[in-house]
Amino acid sequence: MDQSPQKRPKNVVILCAVLGVAVLAVVLFLLIPKLTGSSRDSRSKNADAGNTVLSENEDADALSDAQENADIPETPKKEEEPETITATPPEESKEAPSQTQETPEAQTPAPQEQPASPPEPEGNGHIVAVDAGHQAQGNSEQEPIGPGAGETKAKVASGTSGSVSGLQEYELNLQVSLKLRDELQARGYEVIMIRETNDVNISNAERAQIANGSGAEIFLRIHANGSDDSSVNGALTMAPTSGNPYVSNIAAASQKLSGDVLDCYCAATGFKKRSVMEVDNMSGINWCTIPVTIVEMGFMSNPEDDARMADEAMQYQMAEGIADGVDQYFTE
Numbered sequence: 001m002d003q004s005p006q007k008r009p010k011n012v013v014i015l016c017a018v019l020g021v022a023v024l025a026v027v028l029f030l031l032i033p034k035l036t037g038s039s040r041d042s043r044s045k046n047a048d049a050g051n052t053v054l055s056e057n058e059d060a061d062a063l064s065d066a067q068e069n070a071d072i073p074e075t076p077k078k079e080e081e082p083e084t085i086t087a088t089p090p091e092e093s094k095e096a097p098s099q100t101q102e103t104p105e106a107q108t109p110a111p112q113e114q115p116a117s118p119p120e121p122e123g124n125g126h127i128v129a130v131d132a133g134h135q136a137q138g139n140s141e142q143e144p145i146g147p148g149a150g151e152t153k154a155k156v157a158s159g160t161s162g163s164v165s166g167l168q169e170y171e172l173n174l175q176v177s178l179k180l181r182d183e184l185q186a187r188g189y190e191v192i193m194i195r196e197t198n199d200v201n202i203s204n205a206e207r208a209q210i211a212n213g214s215g216a217e218i219f220l221r222i223h224a225n226g227s228d229d230s231s232v233n234g235a236l237t238m239a240p241t242s243g244n245p246y247v248s249n250i251a252a253a254s255q256k257l258s259g260d261v262l263d264c265y266c267a268a269t270g271f272k273k274r275s276v277m278e279v280d281n282m283s284g285i286n287w288c289t290i291p292v293t294i295v296e297m298g299f300m301s302n303p304e305d306d307a308r309m310a311d312e313a314m315q316y317q318m319a320e321g322i323a324d325g326v327d328q329y330f331t332e
């Protein structure tokens, strides 16, 4: 009985202690999850991320790096992995710029080359006069061999003919001259043709004067040779001498033009290279005021030369060779 009053206070104390512990426990239970919640979440994220490191790292890095680095040992590994991953793209991007730097460089010359080649057909600024020697009917009327000359020659000789081809020289000359015209135009030259048909009547002095007044810078006179000796073969060109009373002022340039054309013509065709002949009695030269050459492409009296010159494929090579000489004349 007496014990009950004594027991009551003891029970109260025990109850208070139990309640206090319980309250503390509740408080701890409520607080702990909040304190540890973030690391649990990040651990679960890490676990998920670990399965798909490569794909998720790029997105996860920026969001979780700051939090994860502090307490998670895996993060250093993850940092290394992302670094290697992100390192690869930078390397590629480093290579990519270098490639893009190279490609622009490679592309820049290309555009420069492209404009360079199109302009050629549009014109390279040079004008060339071409005369296919002779004509269907010769003209034996006489004309002075140069301005003020007492000596005269036939206005147009009839020319030679092919020993095996059956071609007349005026025909062969025109065939090659038309191909030469096309070749020069393809290279950007403006070409003045003295004649484009065989049925004309233009004297040698007149041909020179047409070339003089055409704006052309040089005059190419296309001919083929003939000899009583059928074994004589090969190509030559003709130019005036510095002592020529009519055209001494163009002698040096004409000799250079003759040399360039002969060299390139023989190189392109394989015709025997004879020489640059010095001639001062040619009306078609002595009436010129611009550098001039006579191209004797080969000997129609020589069967081999004649057959080669009559071949159309060879005629294209002949035209290219002469055009090469013109190129060389203007580039040197």
Ligand SMILES: [Zn+2]
Pocket (backbone or CB within 6 Å): 133, 134, 159, 160, 169, 223, 224
């Ligand atoms: Zn001739």
